[in-house]
Amino acid sequence: MPDPVYILGGAQTDFARNWHREGLGIDAMMAESLMEGLEATSLEARDIQSVHVTNFTAELFCNQGQLGGMVASLHPDLSGVPTSRHEAACASGSMGILAAGAEIEAGRYDLVCVLGVEYMRNVPGRRAAEYLGAAAWAGREWTDAQYVWPAAFADLITAYSEKYGYVNYHHLGEIARINYANGKRNRFAQTRNWQFSDQSFTEDDEANPVIEGRVRRNDCGQVTDGAAVIFLASEARAHDYAKTRGLKLSDLARIDGWGHRTAPMLLSEKLQESRNSRFVLPQVHQAIRECFDRAGIADAYQLDAIETHDCFAMTEYAAIDCFGITEPGEAWKAVEEGVIAADGRLPVNPSGGLIGLGHPVGATGVRMMLDGYRQVTGRADECQVADARRVGLLNIGGSTTTIASFVVGRGE
Template sequence: MRDAYLIGTGQSPYGSYPNESYRSLFQTAYEAATDSVDNGIDSDEIDEAFVGMISIGGRQLGLSAPAVTEHVGLHGIPTTRVENACAASGSAVRHAVQAVQSGMADVALAGGVESMTDLSSDTTRYWFGVSGETEWERMAGTTFSGVYAQIASAHMEAYGTTREQLSQVAVKSHSNGAKNPKAHLGFECSLEQAEGAPTIADPLTLYHCCPTSDGAAAVLVASEDVAAEYTDRPVRIAGVGAAGDGVGLFQRESYTNLPATRKAGQQAYKMAGVGPDDVDFAEVHDCFSIAEILAYEDLGFCEPGEGGQLIADGVTTLEGDLPVNTSGGLKSKGHPIGATGAGQLVEAFDQLRGEADDRQVEDARCGLTHNVGGSGGAAVVHVLESPEEMEVSA
């Protein structure tokens, strides 16, 4: 298989934009991605597109992907909508990589978009809830915050994880997000604010939960045969992994880990020829603070049960040995469901090219992105290498 590279990435601001359509949000991200290609790219050079979205509120459920690609001027190319709950655009990137590696495309577009704030909270909650297990969880009244509260409670009981450690995740993420001009909640918070915020689902407070966001993200994936035509600083997608699991918590043996993340991470590490110790920074799926702690453990950054101590010791802060969610993560940057996974690669691209401004990780050579669907029914992991780590065919 041919190697695949990121040659350009872009995203819209994340936040509340009720007057923006999902088409216009995607256009903002697409234009930012094409503008970021060092040597430029024309729309007729893009061979295929994959777009992740749930379509909150039931808007354009059928043919929603060509609805956005035609809007941005990608006329006639094969376009596929990818639905994998919150892992939709991470999965879309995986499909684009596969298309390039197989030779079906030289350049593929992958991205995602979601409009979530132009409807009532009840309507949004209903459509968001369809990503949970329907019969035994959603129809019984369980929300995602309730599901992750059960996960947090189980982790606390099994390993002694504390609510203060959950709050430390939030404080760290907001500190990073305050440096990100695209972040939905781009402000810092104190430990006291996170601890004292209203309880959403015990033990989770408001600051332990990500916001409902509008936004879009897009990335351009090119083969090794053509990457150098577009830039002399492409980012290699060295490893890709994906896995699924039971959609409902009751279908799993344990509440304290996500098997899909573990399997996806192992696949990505093996393909890239690296291990957790080689990762310089990571963007992980922190829809709730406990999800970030689980990711530390499931991705091999620490042993099971040690995730709370990892954040307590400052390892995952911007100044730590393994910065996590330098973008602010879902918690501060925001979580427009269909855009989140691709948005993680936007941050990784910037970090590996040394273009992350005040959030820059020193000497970043290997990055990882981790995108989860629902409460662990799907997971996608990408391992990426900086331009200095490879040679690109001219």
């Protein structure tokens, strides 16, 4: 087995900020998160041996590529440091984490930075939706939809209903309500000051209008500006880091397991694959199971919390049975029984998730890992799950095309 990969910490920007309105560009967002991450971990730029930048659509929103090169301009000590950029739509951040972890496991480097970033609030909402639609197969999927991704996950609601019976909107609305409520406790959350009525999570067309199909406004993750950074280290480097700061390895976090799969691009192909499976999304379930096997845990209830992809409420609904929180098709039980609530048996998205906290696409996987680190090290502030020792993560890109799962635990 390769040596374990440790998480020394990191930082994120305030996801409520609109950087375009502030007159600041994507470079400023990258610089702020990096410098705050270095300060939070008491590291120096010269300590970084490799950088992985994760981003989906800077070319479209910012007319800017070559983000790895931009890193070398953020601090004089980063000039010459090897960098690379990763794109896998909403799972871009996790691809950078997997690559950085592989470098550490291979013995190439001892301390690697993963910096995720997305700058999206500089264009009108309709254009933002068009740009984000680049993760679907152009010209072949949802060509008649005004909003590609709400249409895609509306189709997933239909697929679940056809396989297991009608998906009750009450359960989707409750997932969204929980995540917005969790976001109110998160000082970084885009929606922390938003207000809702009693009708905001119902099928009320005025308080919660339809976007596409059965997807309504408050089911949707946010269009967000944001960046997040984490620093990963080998066991030897983590040991030295802890020793010089008067810490123990158990004061740090560690990546205990990972899973990574790529499903066919078209949602129709995915659903065709699932015809003879117990799951509508068998590749998602398999990525999670492979992660659990690597982490040496039997099931989801050996976790203390989960940060999962909730680009829409339906995405989280599907994740519930893929994680094995319930049997396939019975995710509604976990909602009705309060299992996934902040004070439930297995809290899901205590950070607020993509719906409550925000979804800067290329940074989301990095942010999830940062929140996993915060939970198991007791640094999650008002979002803290009591005595959290293991946190599961699920990050997807496209219509569950790219799938990444992690288990984050305490160091030993």
